[in-house]
Amino acid sequence: MGKRKLERWIGEKSMALIVQKFGGTSVGTIERIKHVAHLIKQQQEVGDQIVVVVSAMGHSTDSLEVMAKEITTCPQQKAYDLLLSTGEQLSTALLTIALQEIGVQAIGLTGQQAGIVTTDKHGHAEIVELQKERIFHWLNQSKVVVVAGFQGVTIDGSITTLGRGGSDITAVALGSLLHAERCEIYTDVQGVYTADPQLVSKARLIKQIEYEQMLEYAQLGAQVIHPRAVQWAKSHQLPVLVRSSFEKSEGTLIGQSSGINLNKGVIGLTYHAVEGKLFKLSFIRMEMNALAIDQMIEQYLGEQKLHIKRKECSPYSVSYYIAGSDIHTVIDNLHSIFIPSNVAI
Ligand SMILES: Nc1ncnc2c1ncn2[C@@H]1O[C@H](COP(=O)(O)OP(=O)(O)O)[C@@H](O)[C@H]1O
Numbered sequence: 001m002g003k004r005k006l007e008r009w010i011g012e013k014s015m016a017l018i019v020q021k022f023g024g025t026s027v028g029t030i031e032r033i034k035h036v037a038h039l040i041k042q043q044q045e046v047g048d049q050i051v052v053v054v055s056a057m058g059h060s061t062d063s064l065e066v067m068a069k070e071i072t073t074c075p076q077q078k079a080y081d082l083l084l085s086t087g088e089q090l091s092t093a094l095l096t097i098a099l100q101e102i103g104v105q106a107i108g109l110t111g112q113q114a115g116i117v118t119t120d121k122h123g124h125a126e127i128v129e130l131q132k133e134r135i136f137h138w139l140n141q142s143k144v145v146v147v148a149g150f151q152g153v154t155i156d157g158s159i160t161t162l163g164r165g166g167s168d169i170t171a172v173a174l175g176s177l178l179h180a181e182r183c184e185i186y187t188d189v190q191g192v193y194t195a196d197p198q199l200v201s202k203a204r205l206i207k208q209i210e211y212e213q214m215l216e217y218a219q220l221g222a223q224v225i226h227p228r229a230v231q232w233a234k235s236h237q238l239p240v241l242v243r244s245s246f247e248k249s250e251g252t253l254i255g256q257s258s259g260i261n262l263n264k265g266v267i268g269l270t271y272h273a274v275e276g277k278l279f280k281l282s283f284i285r286m287e288m289n290a291l292a293i294d295q296m297i298e299q300y301l302g303e304q305k306l307h308i309k310r311k312e313c314s315p316y317s318v319s320y321y322i323a324g325s326d327i328h329t330v331i332d333n334l335h336s337i338f339i340p341s342n343v344a345i
């Protein structure tokens with residue numbers, strides 16, 4: 001019997017264990033929290049065991065940072081983590097109450113109560129252990145377990161945070177260590193797109209992407225999932241589904257290669273300002289070290305009289321530092337050329 005299955009039998013249940021993570025936008029208001037509670041209830045009615053990971057409401061972690069900075073520009077790390085971790089504790093408690101209110105048996109846990117042990121690198125801690133029996137104890141009582149994301153505790157009892165955007169890491173680490181069937185990341189867009197859909201109007205939803213490519217895509221700025229979460233998923237071969245909490249959609253499956261990809265070109269684009277008018281423009285390629293694609297991109301940038309100041313390559317990506325003011329038009333054009341709408345993704 002495989003390890004994933006075995007774990008479920010130890011938990012004395014043969015149904016699927018799923019980890020669902022809801023980001024800040026998905027739990028941004030009380031109405032949204034109530035909506036999320038209904039989504040969880042629907043999944044539980046299918047008969048699955050559910051562990052939920054939540055982020056802080058909306059941009060409340062930013063507000064906590066601002067409050068501390070009004071006192072000092074240099075808060076002590078332990079107190080700062082103690083403060084930042086409260087955002088997720090609030091949303092965990094509210095979601096647990098919302099679940100209970102609609103008849104779902106639920107228990108809310110801080111990272112510490114869930115047994116998430118981390119290194120002592122405050123503000124950027126790594127999960128090193130999960131005391132699994134704590135979560136299984138509640139799952140075996142048929143409860144939905146709601147865990148505060150983005151936080152853990154050191155072996156000597158200090159609360160830590162994992163780094164901004166770290167609730168994704170909590171969700172995928174829990175999914176990996178609990179041997180869940182999959183981890184679902186619920187957010188404000190339908191899944192992983194070929195570019196940020198809020199910036200590039202022609203961005204298309206990617207149905208499936210491999211761990212390696214998603215890792216580079218996330219490292220290069222596709223903000224929809226944290227790169228360290230992708231790293232956990234890759235190491236434990238955990239399938240991750242990114243989908244919307246607002247509208248029904250199949251989302252994007254991050255997993256192993258299906259081996260039947262017809263697209264041999266570019267799968268994703270990211271760009272951000274480095275300083276002033278200098279931009280870093282990155283392309284995620286479907287194939288490793290595909291030099292022909294790099295040459296085509298460079299030819300296009302040359303034709304547009306965009307001077308490449310620096311180039312960086314990694315197995316599935318190529319990045320260019322270019323200076324320009326109308327970068328948005330360039331991106332739109334690059335997207336149309338290199339990810340044309342007739343190519344399957
Ligand atoms: N390639 C991409 N695919 C999807 N979303 C992306 C991509 N690049 C950037 N994003 C941005 O990521 C946002 C979702 O991430 P985030 O704001 O961290 O959500 P959450 O609040 O759910 O954690 C989207 O609103 C979108 O603008």
Ligand SMILES: N[C@@H](CC(=O)OP(=O)(O)O)C(=O)O
Binds near residue numbers: 150167
């Ligand atoms: N609340 C934390 C952790 C987090 O992951 O948030 P979100 O899922 O909303 O990006 C942050 O803002 O960094």
